[in-house]
Amino acid sequence: MLDLYGRGWQMLEGGLVTVQLCLTVLPFMIIIGLLGASAKLSRYRSLRIIGESYTVLIRGIPELLVILLIYFGGTIAVQNIAEMISGEETRVDIPAFWSGVAALALVQGAFASEVFRAAMQSIPVGQIEAATACGMTPKQIFLRIKLPQLWRFALPGLNNLFQVLIKDTALISVVGVEEIMRKAAIGAGTDKAPFTFYLVAMLMFLSFTTVSLVAFNYLEKRAARGIARA
């Protein structure tokens, strides 16, 4: 039972790919989220409109559809661009892994921008005014006042997003990336034991989300260590 018809290692490899996916998406998600949040809080109306419509669009469209669109559509787009540059017929294949990363970063970035926007707005105005009075430039204010506190305000939201991200990586199995769900599907198909393989896959996901939950709770406690006394 435990060696899963000799596929226990395969499942662990799948688990490794899932972890890789999560950790690759994470930095992109944070960068897109910060950019999106700054756009939404920008002085310029055009930037605000772009930021808002980005979240409205992404929030209303299923993740699966975004993944499929980027996987099938992205290949054609890159191919067209490559043909335009080289001037001859070229065949390009975007690895499924990276199209999945792009899709998830796009989706999670939209939600992250909401989290960061709320976090930026929870920073007391008095602190910004004090920083301006001290003669700090906007860049200094961002780096010294906003960013360190952003972390603490954004952590609960990021905790939630990371849970969603772990679960969303399972969708990338649809375009053939060999993460947990895909490996389980292969095992389920060839060894005619879907119940066992999907059960193992679910347990693996459950342990990942649990670890993430515990880690984030620790970080939240740590980030609030200066505040808890009050």
Added chain:
Amino acid sequence: MFEDLIYVLGKYDTWLWRGFLLTMELLVISVTFGTLLAIPLAVARVSKKVWVQALPFAFIYVFRGTPLIGQLFMMYYGVGQLISNIDGIQDHWSWTYLRNPYWYCLLTFVLNTSAYVAEIMRGGIQNVPSGELEAARACGMTPWTTYRRIIFPRMWQMIWPAYTNDVVFTLKATSLASTVTMMELTGAARKIVARTALPYEAFISAGVVYLIIVYVLTFGFKGVERYLRRNERRKDKQPVGPKTASI
């Protein structure tokens, strides 16, 4: 590009329309039964007795901690296999239903939605001001009456925005039915892509339909929110005594 879009919309409009209907059907049934199931789950979850809240806690934890696509495969392929292994089941009259992905999808979506909704309901129930509960006790209300007249109306008021989010979440979740060969909106789009190799036109058309559904849903739910919060509106209209007195 636009010729292709018109071609797709003109030739495959019935697929998209049927996909839309199936998506709505899945959404309405999942949300309705999911919510009905969530109420007892949430009530049991806030119980002070450990053995009462342990089971709903585990249920919510497992369904929120694992991907929906995994739950769906587990039901359709996993449980489906266990059922098909029963002797003679394939000759039984119920077999036509037992091998239909529709029922597995619905069951999974209902259970999944109920776990998410039960969790937000738990937050709502626990945030009902304790003074109101004490007042209800003082008036001699039974627990059942307290739930019916105090806790549930309060809870709905508080959780409605989160509940709206959850309904949108369920709408997006129905797209997963396409992975078990259901022809809802995403499934229809995937089939069009397989036929025509025009991914942009098909997927973006489906995406626009999803956006319209979300927009209409959010609009309708905003209206219900105003109805749920009608007591607060009444309070606003009352003459503001202290303000004039302070002048």
